[in-house]
Amino acid sequence: MSTLYTALNMTLIFSCPIIIAGLGGLYSEKSGVTNVALEGLMLIGAFASATTIVFLEPYTAWAPWISIVVGAIAGGIFSLIHAFASIRLKANQVISGTGINMLATGLTVYLCQIIFNQQRTQTFQTGFAKVSVPVLKDIPIIGPIFFNNVYATVYIGFLLVLITWYVLKKTRFGIRMRACGENPHAAESLGINVYKTRYIGVLISGILSGLAGGILVLTQDTQFTVGSIHGIGFIALATLVFGKWNPFGVLGAGTFFGLSQIIRMFVNSVAFLSFLPDEVFFAFPYVITIFALILFRGKGNGPKAAGIPYDQGARS
């Protein structure tokens, strides 16, 4: 039983970055810009966070928190390249995003070489500390899963799901954003600045991806390497399809993919799985993502204008 609790507890920790990056992708797509650069933005966030904590941790206990904020800011700034390319220069958004992923790979390792003289950052000592919430942790079932020995960042993920739902469904800004992703020409004719709205959408996706990258590296790793994100950004992108472009759908899908990540840690305690080689479990999250895409295919609720550069002159 305690193994199961630990497993679910670990699932929360591993789902958290996927969910946050997925929400980031949601903002971008809802405003009409496909963002396959989530992976690269997470990489930038992870690098910035890991570097910051290496330098700050001797001085302050707040280092992890400051670090993920720095990661979020770095992700936000970096995403402006994608925004500028896709929005102002009418780039093919998938190609531009791919270029940015590659740029992030090159730039982060390059900076590691400059700063640390090696292919990765130095290892940091503490990262986030796990917390337990008094009283709540004693609630049966829910307590041990949600409130015992978890990273506080997990709650940020849940909170962001709620905020995103509220922003997209209930606020004027959210409705405008969705209009830009569905029918930008109609939005423009009603006085909405499509370019500005899309810039904001991409910027939020950069901030959230950077945050996700920072949280990932500070909760699951001891240093930043080029393999730190290992496809999580693309899995986050898949949560949009799987979760039907809905924040709660992203939460569900992210949790599922988080579970697929941690299975390898628990193989040994499950007898009928333990004879399988490690590589099977390394590959598992990626294979399961492909299957999820097949099962949950369909045009679904994806924003109609996502991926199409907006041209004021052209009529749809």
Next chain:
Amino acid sequence: MSRFKLALQDEHRSNLIVSVLAIILGFLAGLLILLITGLNPLDMFIAMGRGVFGITDAGFNIRYIGEFLVTVMPITLTGLSVAFAFQAGLFNIGAEGQMIVGGYAAVFVALVVKLPIGLHVVVAVLAAAVAGALWGFVPGLLKAKFNINEVVVTIMMNYTAMYTTNYLLKLIPGSSLTKTADIPQSASLSSSFLSSLTNQSRLNWGIIIVILAIIIFKIIMEKTTFGYELRAVGANRDASRYAGMKVSRNIILSMSIAGAFAGLAGAVMTLGTFGFGRVLTSFDGYGSDGIAVALIGGNTALGSLFGGVLLGALQSAQTIMQVYGIPKEIAVIVSAMIIVLIAMKNGLKDILKRIGGIK
């Protein structure tokens, strides 16, 4: 000025202008980063020149030219792979994975299957092409039948390829935890002739495969009705359907053939350059290099060769750059910037037209 204007109004020539501009700006971005991080940008170009022309402190060394060609080979092949899929309107980010499985298939045939000299190497190379094709077939099928975005699928296939082949490589008799045994001479692409010609570089018969691949690509795309169908499907799926073309079949075939080109890159690396199979801890990046190569080359056969030579020059200079204290990732940064810039080609054209005074 008026000739410049005319060229901008012409579709083909304006694409060329934008590509050249993207390459120049890409290198400029690299320079800027070197400057910001306190390094001398000139060193990068000196390193490139030395790498390509084989100029060392001890004078001319032709081995550098051989090694330069060795770096050109795989990225030209993955470039052809990406370009082939692009022509059919598909974005193959999966060249990396297709190359990995191709490399595995070649090593498997080389080490496990016993065949006579002459035939052995041919079968090993073909096995790589088939394995790569299979790895391209899957996303092609999912795209054609279920309209599932090939980008996410191919990325997932890349990771799947890496972990699966890492396991399978270690099962081959004689493998260590990091590599397989050396492949036998009968299945090797290595060439003592080419090697001695270039002062013991790793240059090998893979170069023949690259040349053949370029010719095949060119013939298919430019001379055959099959290539025409692929281009039509890529440019306008609906009109192709009305023209009676089998859109699904063409999508699947184009991804499979793209995979085959990448698979060949795997064979060139394992059977030629290295002479053994490697257990990978992370991606080598040949797939993303292929994207840059294809985009630089406008998705054509000869263009990919040009893109391969250009990026090859940058990459073969990496070791020399490190002597100057320049991290080798500057090559990745420049390639990535070129990709982003070429992605923006429509916007860049508009800007150029505005500068050129064409409304």
Next chain:
Amino acid sequence: MNVDPTAKIQNISVGMQQRVEILKMLYRDADILIFDEPTAVLTPQEIQELIKIMHDLVAEGKSIILITHKLKEIKQSADRCTVLRRGRFIGTVDVKTSSEKQMAEMMVGREVNMNIVKGEAKAGEPVLVIKNLDVNNNRGMKAVKGVDLVCKAGEITCIAGIEGNGQLEFVEAITGLRDVNEGTIILNGDDITKMSVRKRTNLGIAYVPEDRHRFGLVLDMTLNDNMILQSYYQKPFSNNGFFDFPEIRKYTERLSKDFDVRSSRGPDTIVRSMSGGNQQKAILAREIDRSPDLLIVFQPTRGLDVGAIEYIHKRIVQERDSGKAVLLVSYELDEVLDLSDIIHVFYSGQVVGSIPAAIANENDLGVLMAGSSLEESHESI
């Protein structure tokens, strides 16, 4: 203005939706109202109502800018008319003192012949026979409901109606782009209901699609490539899968000459850079040159200048006179009345009335297009 404020927008007619748009402009206190091709999706009766509303607004002191290509509407509603051609200012005229012909000439830049010269049709055997056809639209809802229709050789059969009443789905079912739920499509005696597009093309169907950029052309390929779009795999254009480029070039040059297709770089022109009229002529050339038994033309002149319209209408009549069956689908009543020999009106996926062109008039067609039957409307009068 007669609008039900509690109705959902998706449930009211397009004419009503337009009134809502006008109301929106009014409550925002707009003084200048711009109408951009407002009549494209309206019945003649609705157009008259709209013009009346515009006159009322002008009487209240509002200014109206009307963008349209329909001369008749200009005549009815405007005070002054400014003609733009290829982005250039041509001139401003006083509408009362200018004739339609005069304004048309400003639009085209040369003298135009507004009347189509067309002799009696010599109807022959049925070429296309459709029985009880049922087709779904993209959302899986029934778009065509039990339609029967016959197209005869030597006759222009026309489908009239407001856009979106099943015409597109109906035609796509005939050309093979859309699956059929029920019913049969017979071409020259062969049941083609389940045949592939290519087989149908080879049996003699040609199609000039409504959305020429989406279905008619591959814009980023050359004129050469586009001229052989359906026949690239046949001799003489290719042998065993390899192209014979000189043959293709000869063919493109011949078609361009025959159909007056103008392009900057001849057969090597990227089609995207050609004008709309020349693009449409290229499609028409390709489709007609295959010498089909059935030529389907869908909104053949949408968005074209008067000169190109004139030419295309002439070629369609020529095809009829050479004994081909022509199926014309058009939302433009003038085109319907000018070209057709027999008119079937589509409303909500059904044929609600069929009138020989000789006795058709705008009013009756308008009544049918709005979904009412002629008997009812005559009774109410």
